[in-house]
Amino acid sequence: MAEQYSSFTPGGTRWFLQRVTAAFLVVVLAFHFFLLHFVNHxxxxxxxxxQARMENVGxxxxxxLFLITATFHGVNGVYNALVNQGLEGTQKxxxxxxxxVASVGLVAQGTYVALTMSGMI
Amino acid sequence: MSQSYNRGLIEDFGRWKEFSAGMWAWIFHKFTGWMLIGYLFTHIAVLSTSVGAAGNEAAIMAESDVYTTTLQGLEGLFLIRLLEVGLLAVAVFHILNGLRLLMVDLGVGLEAQDKSFYASLVLTGAITVASVPTFLTGVSL
Amino acid sequence: MSTQQAEPESQEAPEDPEMKGAESPAAEQQKGGGMVDEQAEKEAELEGETVHIKVFRYDPEVEGKQEPRFDDFHVPFTKGMTVLDSVMYARDEYDSSLTFRHSCRQAVCGSDAFFVNGKQRLGCKTQISDLEQPVRIEPLPHQEVVKDLVVDMDHFYDQMHAVEPYFQDEDTPETDALEEQRQSPENREKIKMSSRCIWCGACMSSCNIAAGDNEYLGPAAINKAYKFAMDDREGEEIKEHRLRILEQEHGVWRCQTQFSCTEVCPKDIPLTEHIQELKREAVKKNLKFW
Structure with a gap:
């Protein structure tokens, strides 16, 4: 198998980003749930x-940012799950x-939606 | 090797009774992860009604715009409320087990990894049950 | 390893009533004076009894045995009997075609890892009195079965060799400047557990990811790499070279911290902990360049 490892493709960046986004998402997801189910119903x-909430720029x-990190974290998780199953080659x-493509589409649509909510568009 | 026998995925799911804590944690984390990313796509799709609602000031003030009516229509369904409770459970577990995994990644408390998994399960259950009244307010079968 | 050809009558041997009634030499054994701990109690219960084992059988070379099946054996219990002892008894007394690897019988050679009652265990290190009966003995999962309990270990060895499991030095000093390469006691302590690996393959077999992704290095190989990467006597350049092997897509990142390997390791090596440490090392190394 040694020859299979000759190509240098570090997977460390994605692993690290998955952890960084995780730490961010833990806080924001909890906040999101709390705000929209317990503070507001x-x-x-x-x-x-x-609109009132979204007009606040912060x-x-x-x-x-929540949308972008969640999309990365989720889609990267799905990709990892498939690689773990042994997905390779052209299929991969x-x-x-x-x-x-799905991620970019989701982030673009989500951002557009957010801007319409805030009244900027 | 002239011939050998591939036993395939033995041990995988037929032997679930023999799985240990770490394995269950992984299965649940993956399952809840799939649910959450699936939900994110649906969530953005539903919220996209705001594109049609924006700009029509009169409808917005009268709360009869397409965004408001769509969301309140969905929220009026008992099934949706039930699914929301499920979503909360899924999200809470993913958060708590995610914290457990971050600790594992930092090399903290690896000996207690099974206990921290059970703790996330119990906490998830408790938070979910405690939230049922809030989630089911103003809706009936 | 027994390589004898099977006798045709061996197949019905397991249910032979003669064998069930075999008088156990254990019945003669005296119980030790004040030893009434749990182990002794369990053993006392089994004294004079036979142990029911169900062994996976497969032989591609004998017609009628090409279809995998389980054979039942009732082995007379003796004090201190291990799983390996029980299959050896079955082979020696009932069916000489029963095939499995074993050598040192003291958890050093690493040849007799089996899948016993749903868990990867070392046959010679597992007391049969600790197990629920019938004891189900199968070859290691996720590896091709060659015959009975013997699996093909080639892929496992390939992964082990892929991490260059030997000490490397950047430059060999001049012959007259040769010196003993000393390791600090602290550094020795750090790699102590990782050096206990006996290449039995139990961890690799228990790993759900290694089962799915054939290119994944697997816990044993990563632990082996840890032993050398953490050894201070190897230079920085060699360590970086080692990390480059480990940080490829099918290296450390595939580990999903299920802890299966750590749980089955017969030498109690904290495999998951070692893999995690290498992930952090690899990230730290890459962050330096940002």
């Missing part, structure tokens, strides 16, 4: 209320491409 959400930025590249 999900069944009372109106566009007016959402909140808006936190939510966009195809899956990676699909996941990257």
């Amino acid at each position: 999900a069944y009372e959400v109106t566009f007016l209320g959402t 909140y808006l930025l936190t939510m966009v 590249k195809a899956v990676l491409a699909v996941l990257v």
